[in-house]
Amino acid sequence: MARTDSSLERAADLLRRKLASLGPLADTVVRDIKTLARDRVEIGAGRPIVKERERCPSLYLIESGWVFRSRGLASGRRQIVNYALPGDILCADSVLFKASSFDLTARTAVSVIRIEPPANEIFERYPGLSAALAWTAAQEESILAERVVSLGRRDSLEKLAHALCELEARLSAIGQMKGRTIELPLNQEDFADILGISVIHVNRTFRRLSEDKTAEYRKGSIELIDRDRLAEISSFDPAYLHLE
């Protein structure tokens, strides 16, 4: 991986920043991960990374690209449970469980660093990796808990506004916001499957935001015209993301 160390460095840096609250342990995390890093894997846009019921063989640290964790139901319904961005770790549960209960799919072209923890003794020998696993799982849990609140008790406008605020916060944290516009590979069907509503209703709801001059959907990007309004609509509080 000689030639490509700089992009591993970048991903490790995003991870280190996320784990800042661990204090000095954050450096141990990065050291463990570099020790256990194996090779780089490139996945084409749209390709599956892990399928439901498959055992995920290793951990992956995302260098670039967007990954969906989703479940397909009978009758063609699909729910996107979460999305992962550069600096996020995939398959954190693979170390602990026998099989994944969800599909992992590359939404864009994705580049990941494969990390191979030893089959046993992770917790004895790699406290940094242990901390990273616990932290990652806890943060994802927190995000999912917030998702549960959105899906269960917010109407479509609140859901969408909340999702946009979250996107803004997560992309800012990894330096991927361009001013007040989000550049993202999600089409309206992806939003439907994230928000748990129909594509048509996603469209209606974006139109409402657009009419109120709050946000403007465009293919490949979204302009957040009035961020405060979005946060107000959805009573967004970024605490649950646990970003610094």
Next chain:
Amino acid sequence: MARTDSSLERAADLLRRKLASLGPLADTVVRDIKTLARDRVEIGAGRPIVKERERCPSLYLIESGWVFRSRGLASGRRQIVNYALPGDILCADSVLFKASSFDLTARTAVSVIRIEPPANEIFERYPGLSAALAWTAAQEESILAERVVSLGRRDSLEKLAHALCELEARLSAIGQMKGRTIELPLNQEDFADILGISVIHVNRTFRRLSEDKTAEYRKGSIELIDRDRLAEISSFDPAYLHLE
């Protein structure tokens, strides 16, 4: 805690069984937890355990009782994110994060063992506890992911059937099923806040199950008349619970 060791023993046993997939580490977990166990705390039914934005001071292992993790929204809406049962660990994220983003409430009278991990060096000194933290967070994440699917893409009948199957599985795992009837402290409003639908609709949906002779709601208990049918309605697959 001399006089009460037997009930700690019982809770530790439930935990050990849950963590069986960790292999020999499961015993280390129990040892660490016993080392760090402080006192027993009793919480009255309906009382808050931790409130949103509060820092949760320690870890808790549930000995008995039901705990809700929920969020109250403006306008009186409430979403129950998850519920915790004997053998479950509360506040696993308190070690990692500054504050809880949700309320923890005792639904029944609850008895917990308080566990006090050291402020630092958990991951260096207590591999068992580290593993328990990671495992707990990962399992909860998995449950929440399934909840997201339910809330996002299942209709009310499927949601309810799925919730009943999950209850059955989780209660069986801790030996709290009485034949095919679930004894539980949830009223129809609790179900509404778990499923993300209105109380009235919970009622309608239970009636449908009752008319089809699939399940029968009674105050304080639910009889699962046709468990296969429930699993079929909701395409329930217990893998996501990661029980044994």
Next chain:
DNA sequence: TAAGGGAACTAACAAGGGTAAAGTCGCGTT
């Protein structure tokens, strides 16, 4: 035994969101 309260149940109506189908726009290909 009567009164009171909480939970469960029912009915009537309204609304948010889903379904179906058709039309438009942008863009790369030939």
Next chain:
DNA sequence: AACGCGACTTTACCCTTGTTAGTTCCCTTA
């Protein structure tokens, strides 16, 4: 320039679910 495709947009209609309001049941307490 014409074609074709995918994504987005819009309209019309329907159905699931929510709202409001009122009734019944049962358990508790006086």
